[in-house]
Amino acid sequence: MTRDHADGDVNPSDDSDTGHISSAIVSAHPRDAAAVAEQIAAIPGNEVHAVSGSRIILVMEDRDARALGDRLAAIAALPGVLSASLVFEQSLSPEPTRDLPCT
Secondary structure: OEEEOOOOEEEOOOOOOOEEEEEEEEEEOOOOHHHHHHHHHOOOOEEEEEEEOOEEEEEEEEOOHHHHHHHHHHHHOOOOEEEEEEEEEEEEOOOOOOOOOOO
């Protein structure tokens, strides 16, 4: 998000100060789940929160929502993965601030 310095308005089209967080559930062959979870955790911006049977619960963070989608697609293509589903996505942006006139 950038500020238009001419009039103090905030430009919401710029995503440079925005962060995105997503959670996903990955299903893998039970025999492969631990190894798949290790591969997922090795990807920067990923955090594996749980592995239970064939399910892997993870959180992904990035500045770009498209990068999160691309990362989930790459996870879905890993050997041993049966499916990868996005469960939650949120855009985290700082509160816009405005310059107050000095009096």
